[in-house]
Amino acid sequence: MLSRIAESVYWMSRFLERTDNTARLLDINLTHLLEADEAGSEELQWAPLLHIVAGNEVYQRIFPDGAVTGARMIRYMVQEKGNSGSIYAALKGARENARVARDRVSKEMWEALNEFWLQVDGHVTHRLSPERESVFFKHVRAEVARFHGLTVSTMLRGDAFSFYLLGTFLERADMTARILDVKYHRLLPDVAQVGSPLDYYQWGALLKSLSGFEAYRRHYHGGIRPLDVVDLVVFSRHFPRSLHFAVDRMTQAIQEIGTSQVDCAVCRALEGLSALLTARAPEEVVREGLHEFLTDYLDQLSTLHASLQNEYFEAHLGMEQCVI
Amino acid sequence: MFAGLQSPAPARAMPYHEFYLDDFQPRDHYRPLWEHIRRAGQNLLAEKARDAHLALHTEGVTFTVYNDSEEGIERVWPFDLLPRIIPAREWDLLEAGLRQRIRALNLFLKDIYHGQRIIKDGVIPAELIYKGKDFQRHVLDVDPPHDIYTHISGVDLIRDIEGRYLVLEDNLRTPSGVSYMIENRIVERRILPEFFAHYRVRRVEHYPDLLLKALRHLSPRGADAAEIVVLTPGIYNSAYFEHTFLAKEMGVELAEGRDLVVKNNVVHLKTTRGLKRVDVVYRRVDDEFLDPLCFRADSALGVAGIMNAWRAGNVALVNAPGAGIADDKAVYAYVPEIIRYYLGETPILANVPTYQMTDPHDRELVLSQLEGMVVKAVAESGGYGMLMGPASTPEQRRDFTRRINEDPRNYIAQPVVPLSRHVCYLDGELESRHLDLRPFIIYGEDIDVVPGGLTRVAMTKGSLVVNSSQGGGSKDTWVLAD
Numbered sequence: 001m002l003s004r005i006a007e008s009v010y011w012m013s014r015f016l017e018r019t020d021n022t023a024r025l026l027d028i029n030l031t032h033l034l035e036a037d038e039a040g041s042e043e044l045q046w047a048p049l050l051h052i053v054a055g056n057e058v059y060q061r062i063f064p065d066g067a068v069t070g071a072r073m074i075r076y077m078v079q080e081k082g083n084s085g086s087i088y089a090a091l092k093g094a095r096e097n098a099r100v101a102r103d104r105v106s107k108e109m110w111e112a113l114n115e116f117w118l119q120v121d122g123h124v125t126h127r128l129s130p131e132r133e134s135v136f137f138k139h140v141r142a143e144v145a146r147f148h149g150l151t152v153s154t155m156l157r158g159d160a161f162s163f164y165l166l167g168t169f170l171e172r173a174d175m176t177a178r179i180l181d182v183k184y185h186r187l188l189p190d191v192a193q194v195g196s197p198l199d200y201y202q203w204g205a206l207l208k209s210l211s212g213f214e215a216y217r218r219h220y221h222g223g224i225r226p227l228d229v230v231d232l233v234v235f236s237r238h239f240p241r242s243l244h245f246a247v248d249r250m251t252q253a254i255q256e257i258g259t260s261q262v263d264c265a266v267c268r269a270l271e272g273l274s275a276l277l278t279a280r281a282p283e284e285v286v287r288e289g290l291h292e293f294l295t296d297y298l299d300q301l302s303t304l305h306a307s308l309q310n311e312y313f314e315a316h317l318g319m320e321q322c323v324i
Numbered sequence: 325m326f327a328g329l330q331s332p333a334p335a336r337a338m339p340y341h342e343f344y345l346d347d348f349q350p351r352d353h354y355r356p357l358w359e360h361i362r363r364a365g366q367n368l369l370a371e372k373a374r375d376a377h378l379a380l381h382t383e384g385v386t387f388t389v390y391n392d393s394e395e396g397i398e399r400v401w402p403f404d405l406l407p408r409i410i411p412a413r414e415w416d417l418l419e420a421g422l423r424q425r426i427r428a429l430n431l432f433l434k435d436i437y438h439g440q441r442i443i444k445d446g447v448i449p450a451e452l453i454y455k456g457k458d459f460q461r462h463v464l465d466v467d468p469p470h471d472i473y474t475h476i477s478g479v480d481l482i483r484d485i486e487g488r489y490l491v492l493e494d495n496l497r498t499p500s501g502v503s504y505m506i507e508n509r510i511v512e513r514r515i516l517p518e519f520f521a522h523y524r525v526r527r528v529e530h531y532p533d534l535l536l537k538a539l540r541h542l543s544p545r546g547a548d549a550a551e552i553v554v555l556t557p558g559i560y561n562s563a564y565f566e567h568t569f570l571a572k573e574m575g576v577e578l579a580e581g582r583d584l585v586v587k588n589n590v591v592h593l594k595t596t597r598g599l600k601r602v603d604v605v606y607r608r609v610d611d612e613f614l615d616p617l618c619f620r621a622d623s624a625l626g627v628a629g630i631m632n633a634w635r636a637g638n639v640a641l642v643n644a645p646g647a648g649i650a651d652d653k654a655v656y657a658y659v660p661e662i663i664r665y666y667l668g669e670t671p672i673l674a675n676v677p678t679y680q681m682t683d684p685h686d687r688e689l690v691l692s693q694l695e696g697m698v699v700k701a702v703a704e705s706g707g708y709g710m711l712m713g714p715a716s717t718p719e720q721r722r723d724f725t726r727r728i729n730e731d732p733r734n735y736i737a738q739p740v741v742p743l744s745r746h747v748c749y750l751d752g753e754l755e756s757r758h759l760d761l762r763p764f765i766i767y768g769e770d771i772d773v774v775p776g777g778l779t780r781v782a783m784t785k786g787s788l789v790v791n792s793s794q795g796g797g798s799k800d801t802w803v804l805a806d
Contacts, residue, residue: 003594004583099384099559102568103578114384159596257596312596 001104001159007313008101009160013167015094016113020144021175022077022087025049027137028209032201046073052178053077053085074133079124087140088124091117106154109147116143162253166308169253173246174301179206180233181294184226200224206233210241230290231282243297247273250304257312265307273300339742340487341756342408353411353804356522361406361754369749373405376515385507388562389793396560401504402797403511405749407519408759408779415803418481418489418763419773421673424663426477426765429494429650431666433473437463437646447665448658452682455733456655457702458497458648460611462618466635469542473644476535476606477765478502478778482676483744490676490741492760494651494659496643498608500562501778502531502764503569504798509776512800524805526775531764532573535606538768539574542640543603551600552576553593555584555607557625562793567608581609586629589636604640605630611645653702653736654680676741681732690737691728694721697737698788699728712788713740743788746799748781758782760790761801775803 029049046068050056059076060066062083080086084093095117098105105113120140128136148168155161183206203224207213212232220228236242251270259267276297285293343354350358361369381400388396410418435442436453443450453459478499480492509528513520536552543550556567558580571578577593584602585592592599607614613623615631633639649655657678660671679686679697690697694713701709711724728735743758750757763777779799780790790796 001596002577002579002583003596004580005578006596096559099564099568103572110384111382115382118381 003313005101005104006159006163007309008097009104009163010167010308010313012094012097012101012105013164014171015090015097016144016147017168017171017175018085018090019087019094020141021172022053022085022090023137023140023144024209024211025052025179026074026077027134027141028205030134030137031208032205042070043068046070048182049073049077052175052182054178055083055085058083074128078128078136088120091120101160104160106150106156108150108154112143112147112150116147119143159257162256163312165253166250169246169249170301170305172241173243173250174298176210176233176241176243176246177294177297177301179209180230181291181298184290184294203229212239212241215239227282227286230286234285235277235282244277247277259311264311266304266311269300269304269307273297273304276300338485339758340483340485340744342483342744342746342759343756344747353409357407357409357519360519360522366752369405370752372515373749376403376405376511379511379514380507383507384565385504386565387504387792388560388564390562396562399792401507401565402783402792403508404781404797404799405512405516406747406754407512407800407802408746408761409523409802409804412804412806414489415775417672419775421489421671422479422763422765422773423771424667424669424672425479425491425494425659426474426767426771428663428666429477429496429659430472430474430767432662433644433647433650434471435666436649437473438465442662442665445665447661448655451733452654452658453649456649456652458611458646458652460646460649462631462635463644463646467637468634468644469544469637469640472542472767473647474650475538475542475642475644475767477643477767478762479765481673481761481763482741484741487744489673491659491673492676492741493653493656495762496651497610497648498563498643499762499764500566500608501762501780502774503566505764505774505776505778505801506531506569508778508798508800523802525802526805528774528776531766531774532570534766534768534772534774535570536574536576538766538772539604539606539640539642541768542642544638544640545601545603550603551593552604552606553579553584553602555579555581555605555609555627557581557609557613561608563608570606581624581626584627584630586627586633589629589633589638591627591630591633591639602639604642606642611648614641614645653678653700654682654733657736676738679737681728681735681737686737687728687732691725694724696740698740699724699735699737702734702736708793710789715787740788743782743790746779746781748783748797748799750783755785757785757797758788758790759799776801 026049029045050059050068050073055076059068062076062080063072076083076086078087081089083089095113098110098113102110123136151164155164183202203226204213207216207229210233216224216229216232219232222228232239232242234243237244237248239245247270251274254266254270276293343350345351377400380403385401386398387401388398390396432442436459442448443453474496476499478495478501480495481489482492483489506529539552540547540550543552552574553576554567554571554574556564556578558564561567568578579593583594585594585599587599591602591605593602609625612619613625615626615628616623617628618631619626630639630641631645634641634645657675657680660675663669663671679690681687681690690699694711695716697711697713699711699713704710711720713721743760745756746759747754748757759779759781761777761779764774766772766774779801780792781797781799782788782790783795783797792798
């Protein structure tokens with residue numbers, strides 16, 4: 001398929017996944033605030049979110065005093081046009097890319113996405129009232145789920161579908177790794193608190209933000225234990241938001257697409273990610289440092305993105321130079 | 325050739341009404357529709373109008389209006405519920421007239437870019453051609469596949485006060501609107517299926533199939549090996565919806581200039597699996613942006629070297645470069661002569677009387693009666709660069725007088741023809757508005773005219789400007805089977 005269109009399909013699904021992830025994070029954070037009232041200042045509650053979405057720099061530009069409040073964070077992550085991860089901007093990006101690739105997405109997919117965009121575009125001009133927030137986030141998540149469902153049931157299986165999978169799972173893996181990292185690294189600096197009620201709520205919130213609470217309960221019977229959470233979220237090959245699941249899906253997608261390169265950097269990046277996940281057990285990873293492990297994983301994800309860019313999206317640009 | 329031109333029609337003359345007879349009875353072919361509307365009642369119509377708008381909105385049937393922002397504004401395609409109905413007999417005449425016109429214009433293009441007999445025989449002044457912005461020297465002596473230049477044309481028709489169809493202008497470069505013609509039909513069928521029960525309406529939805537067949541016919545490697553692309557300027561172009569629509573309906577790639585590369589005079593697509601040869605480019609990019617090596621060097625929309633590939637016969641370009649000279653508004657006045665000259669036939673469809681501003685006598689006449697004239701810049705389209713006499717201010721008229729005197733070749737003038745009217749459903753009322761008609765003609769192995777076209781409506785009361793970029797609307801257009 002056309003390189004530019006492949007890139008658009010890829011970004012369409014990345015932006016859509018981002019929309020979904022942002023809505024999840026906000027929704028769970030709001031619920032979590034209600035559940036755990038002893039959890040400290042407003043700033044302490046919301047600042048980790050900013051860290052997860054790597055938004056500190058842009059946030060500073062928009063709110064120069066740097067103070068983090070719930071109302072500001074909601075605005076920043078829902079409506080802010082200058083924040084490419086806000087629901088508004090990400091959905092706009094998804095729709096714009098779908099428009100570019102409109103001859104590749106099915107009519108059903110396009111209409112669902114366009115309708116979704118029109119609703120959010122209408123919403124974004126006025127402030128989201130606190131009692132509407134949760135309803136709005138659920139709506140966003142339902143719309144993304146509808147889009148995925150329509151995609152699976154109407155999109156021709158071919159290269160475009162594979163690029164859709166690559167975008168979805170790369171973005172999802174990225175977000176899962178960040179959520180886990182922030183939780184582990186920043187929320188709980190005090191090891192003594194492990195096992196406290198606060199800890200229960202926080203790990204619970206993490207699992208819920210990944211739609212994994214029920215799956216966790218079904219498979220692990222020792223209560224909420226960080227090691228088991230890591231096992232599910234990082235290593236499980238059956239949990240659809242785990243790091244390993246994402247790597248498996250991306251590997252399959254690349255095999256479907258095939259490569260004309262003798263030395264396939266995309267394949268190497270995927271092999272690297274896979275090796276990271278199969279070489280060690282959860283205990284080992286936690287002992288040696290989950291943060292270092294996740295940093296490694298995130299780095300390799302960005303290598304994967306760069307090599308996709310290089311091998312599929314910008315292929316043959318060199319030749320154009322020769323002709324002119 | 326302008327002898328016998330009448331002075332502008334007096335403003336009091338009533339324009340032709342498509343729907344009503346003089347006594348406000350519907351014309352025969354509108355009677356079943358009229359009865360149905362009366363039975364349906366206002367509430368049902370209001371609901372249907374809302375449904376139609378919502379359907380177009382959700383589906384993303386849009387066009388873009390250029391404004392100061394870089395992106396332009398994406399608007400939902402404006403659609404009026406009540407169809408325009410054209411009886412079979414009337415259509416037969418239109419179809420014959422359109423075929424004749426396109427055949428003649430195509431012969432004219434071939435001649436202009438080869439022997440130029442028509443100039444040597446003194447039928448058209450050489451200056452008119454050579455000074456035309458769309459006359460392309462790069463095209464001289466090139467033989468496009470099957471000698472076809474005007475593969476896809478849209479001809480704008482209006483009706484005078486007697487109801488006679490007149491050609492207002494020819495669009496032979498990249499006429500748009502065909503996707504909206506089809507979308508109008510799809511929406512109408514879905515929202516008002518019961519309307520169709522009373523009529524035998526000829527279908528228009530097979531247009532993309534006809535187009536694909538015509539494009540395949542042009543492939544230098546033969547119809548069976550035709551790799552076809554639609555070339556678009558991108559998502560900010562006003563007709564981007566149409567470009568995606570056509571690519572999707574035909575199942576071909578929608579490419580931008582940066583997706584194509586020319587190697588050894590052969591055009592290739594940049595795909596995820598490497599380069600892929602292209603045989604036919606249905607380009608929706610104007611000549612001047614098509615190839616930075618030939619035309620505007622600063623254009624990023626085109627493909628460097630595509631003109632050489634075309635000249636070498638390795639790719640078909642649709643429409644052919646240089647075809648725009650035949651729809652130049654100054655050449656337009658000569659089309660009846662062009663038909664007589666190449667075909668030896670009497671023109672079936674007449675032109676709107678047109679004054680050449682290069683002719684001192686015409687110019688004086690026009691400048692003395694600007695209020696009754698429409699003045700058009702020959703190189704503009706889409707309703708830009710126009711003076712609508714009756715609606716103009718003295719200042720605008722002074723401005724156009726100056727512009728005409730400075731560059732007469734760049735302007736033509738026509739007496740204001742009061743376009744025919746039709747009832748529209750507007751904000752709960754049935755009201756009459758002016759409209760025109762753009763049928764589409766495909767020139768491939770044969771010449772096909774799809775029975776229908778895009779009816780554009782001036783939504784503002786009394787206005788004669790129907791362009792969607794100027795706030796116009798549209799109607800589904802029904803050609804009856806008999």
